[in-house]
Amino acid sequence: MRLFRSKSLQSVLLLLLLGTLWGSGYTIARYCMTHGVHPLGYGFWQSIGPMIFLILVVISAKIPFSIKPNYIRYYIACGVLGIAIPNTMMYFAAQHIPSGILTVLVNTVPILTFPLSILFALERFTYQRFLLVLIGFLGIFLTIISNSSLPSLHNIPWSIITLIAPLSFSLCAVWISAFRPMPSNSLSLSLGMLIISSICLTPLTFLMHKFYPISFPLNTNDWLILLEIILSSAGYIVLFILIKLAGPVYYSLVGGVASIVGLLWGRIFYNEGLNLISWIGVVLIISAIVLLTVLMKTNKH
Numbered sequence: 001m002r003l004f005r006s007k008s009l010q011s012v013l014l015l016l017l018l019g020t021l022w023g024s025g026y027t028i029a030r031y032c033m034t035h036g037v038h039p040l041g042y043g044f045w046q047s048i049g050p051m052i053f054l055i056l057v058v059i060s061a062k063i064p065f066s067i068k069p070n071y072i073r074y075y076i077a078c079g080v081l082g083i084a085i086p087n088t089m090m091y092f093a094a095q096h097i098p099s100g101i102l103t104v105l106v107n108t109v110p111i112l113t114f115p116l117s118i119l120f121a122l123e124r125f126t127y128q129r130f131l132l133v134l135i136g137f138l139g140i141f142l143t144i145i146s147n148s149s150l151p152s153l154h155n156i157p158w159s160i161i162t163l164i165a166p167l168s169f170s171l172c173a174v175w176i177s178a179f180r181p182m183p184s185n186s187l188s189l190s191l192g193m194l195i196i197s198s199i200c201l202t203p204l205t206f207l208m209h210k211f212y213p214i215s216f217p218l219n220t221n222d223w224l225i226l227l228e229i230i231l232s233s234a235g236y237i238v239l240f241i242l243i244k245l246a247g248p249v250y251y252s253l254v255g256g257v258a259s260i261v262g263l264l265w266g267r268i269f270y271n272e273g274l275n276l277i278s279w280i281g282v283v284l285i286i287s288a289i290v291l292l293t294v295l296m297k298t299n300k301h
Helices: 002-033 039-060 069-093 099-106 109-119 127-145 153-162 164-179 186-207 220-246 254-270 276-300
Strands: none
Touching (some): 002 039, 069 099, 099 127, 099 153, 109 127, 153 164
């Protein structure tokens, strides 16, 4: 019993840590995007940096890395859907909408994953989960239309564009569930994803002349880019420890934690406030995420 409690405590602490690591990234991205760093230049570093980190981890730990055709197809699909497209979209959106709202919208992945799973016959339809998805979509709608939570009315389309990120993440999650190659190691699969995303973003960044050079002495943007590389890389380690310790369903709660952290940092660093409609929307979204996860966990047993 004592061991169970200790394991549960570790899981909660890791969940909070991972949510903080990921939730902080949106606040950092907003600062860099609004202080001269182009989204493609930022996305390049946030792909190439963790890639180098994981290469070192995989080599030092002697983790097998496969280049068989089915693995390469997996790397391409997940690298494009799970990193290149969603990261680029949310970095562009970070210039136009508050970091707190950005964090909440990007972490609506569980709400979008369920209908996609039904569509691809990976999950069975239940009225309870369908109702929670509707509640989540209502929350998204209220968050987007609450004008006073956004800098101006014309930026509302950027909130809608932001939803491309969780939709892409959700498609990636469905792909992972349906086509994950076996045997496989999560670290090596993540490395493959990052290699593909780096291959996609590197030529695009340089062809469009959007590369952001990091040079000494480091300025604020440079420090923040390096900090986010460290936070993102550490997040991979925490992610795999958490999944191993508590399972993937428990891990999916990280979206709710990241949303709360993003809102907190947005308030502290950018003085971002939410009106009543915004708060109702945010509460509906986070509640839907948590309840969908709990219901999914219950159905597994």
